[in-house]
Amino acid sequence: MADNFTITATPEAHAADTEFFVRRGMTKGYQIASLVTPPVYIAFVISRFGRSHITVNRLLRATWVGGSVGLVGGGGFEYVRSAYSKPEHVRARRIRAAYDTASIRADDHSTIGGIICAVVVPAVFWKRASAVNLVLGGAGIGSAVGLLAHYGRSISGDTPPEPQLPGHVVET
Template sequence: MATSANPTFQGLSPLNQVCAHAALKVAQAASMLFPPAYVGLCLVRRRPMSVSRAMRGAELSVLGGAAVGWGVGYARLRDQSEEAIEDRVYRLKHNASQVRADDYSAIGAFMGMLVVPAIFLKRASIFSLAAGGASLGLGAGVWVHIFKSLTEGSELKPEGMASEVPDLPGKK
């Protein structure tokens, strides 16, 4: 049986692993889209931005995104064979870009959970700041992954550098 690259998901059945991955992806997308949408909404409505409302909205967008992602993942996969689902888990585990995006988002969520309460300590409850900061960090991690994947060249990868290695003199 194939297992997920994410150690949190490894104890789940293959169907639940793929559903959890879908929930994570939709939560990541929601956390990427919420901050610009919130700022735009405040500008259009001409209301001042509030840290407590921003944190509450970030929390709800990620939780709602995760619930929608799980439901959509389950609806798409409930009629699939066990082999097809295990194949999907195997492909998710070995997709370096997916694993990197998930790692960056986890690091971003952890950093957001620590940094946002430190900056905005008196602006909202500590729980709301930690959860909202984690939500914002989740999206920030994915944005960093996207930026790095766009700016990195193939010459930075080992297979891209292999053709640049000169032959040693005296070796055939």
């Protein structure tokens, strides 16, 4: 047991845990920002300029730019949170995060939705937006749709199983 503690207490282990959380924060930030940006953008444009100023190109651009802001913000937040925390706390958080099946399923749904919509949106709206906005905006919209699919499955009763953390005895 003492050997495991000395391995996990090294600066390299803490740096690896911090890197894990930065990547996870970037993923979660992108997902949330891609989910929130389109309705906020539509509400803002309608209240400010009216319906005639909403175009597919602008909506897709706002979606991928908002997702990029979420990506950077989530990564920065997790870096500050993890780099300046005690290594023991960061290690415990990483173990919980690695076995969090709900979070893993949300990431999977979001990734699948992003990949599918990065292909489908350009095929449907080819003449209405630039190629960059079609692909990147489509990926953002798909990421949001995948995240909504995960939440919809969870609300409908198809919840992911509870994680079994190593070293914890499950009482039955």
